[in-house]
Amino acid sequence: MRLGPALIAFVCLLLPAAWADDGTIVIKFSHVAAPQAHKSRATEHFKHLAEAYTNGRVRIELYPNSQLYKDKEELEALQLGAVQMLAPSVSKFGPLGIKAFEVFDLPYIFAGYDELTKVTGGNIGRELLERLETKGLVGLAFWNNGFKVLSANSPLKSPDDVLGLKMRIQASKVIEAQMWALGGLPQVMAFSEAYQALSSGVVDGTENTPANMYNQKMFEVQKHATLTNHGYLGYAVISNAKFWRGLPADIRSALERAVAETTPVANRLAYEENEAALAEMKKTGRTVFHEPTPDERAAWMAALVPVHEEMSGRVGQDLIERIYAATGFKPPTQ
Ligand code: LMR
Secondary structure (H helix, E strand, O other), X not given: OOOOHHHHHHHHHOOOOOEOOOOOEEEXXXXXXXXXXXXXXXXXXXXXXXXXHOOOOEEEEEEOOOOOOOHHHHHHHHHHOXXXXXXXXXXHOHHHOOHHHHHHHOOOOOOOHHHHHHHHOOHHHHHHHHHHHHHOEEEEEEEEEEEOEEEEOOOOOOHHHHOOOEEEEOOOHHHHHHHHHOOOEEEEOOHHHHHHHHHHOOOOEEEEOHHXXXXXXXXXXXXXXXXXXXXXXXXXXXXXXXXXXXXXXXXXXXXXXXXXXXXXHHHHHHHHHHHHHHHHHHHHOOOEEEOOOHHHHHHHHHHHOHHHHHOHHHHOHHHHHHHHHHHOOOOOOO
């Protein structure tokens, strides 16, 4: 069911406090990643710290694997107060009207983790999180997943190889434009449905991080993948602003400390899991992984970097330029 903004606004006024009968504050933390995934392990770490720092006055209940809500529904559920915390991919905020987050999806905008951290760990990242307030949300942190590979059942050595392929994507207009730029046919689909769609041939290919490809068993139904590292996938840890601001100040700061201390752990777990997942998938031989040559990489960049200009009206030219300045990125044509 799609809930209209007016209904969401009305119900938010009536937000039920998440207090259990014994006075414990219960925080339902929902997400779509597999129970063994690094995102789950990061939320477990957060739970441990949060419960310890609040001396048990807060209980964190974890709901991984889309068991409560799929991608779009979980954001609506948070706005309605049915859950209190989420860590959705930054590529999923466009449908809420927060288009600037799609700047993270611009192909090749981050050369690596150092450049990324200049944004997520600096003023730009903080200001992006603050923008969530306009939608009744509080942005608490960015947690990494990693950099994406492109996969399909046919080899993807050059942009031309994507021509005509149906590609599962997250709900981001920038990722959509990226797939159009390659001649692919983007299909927005919930994470929980991607494996089935790939295995039944509803879509031909996709992009994701090695960790997600492994945990969702996508490698079992994709014969080829190219280590393009063309885009970033990460999460914004968020809560409902009315809920968060309504917490006793000491509890709120204890939870904020728990989130902040979890961030480096979450990023380390993600990094390690992406490395291990890639090695494991290579070992199984189900998917052939191709490392682009320098010339091939230049061809991918030439096809994809124009998406920055094409999408500048949507994500904000100023924002793109601030990121270029922070990271030192130079479009190949300059
Ligand atoms: C996806 O939908 O591919 C990812 O955002 C899932 C996730 O949470 O890592």
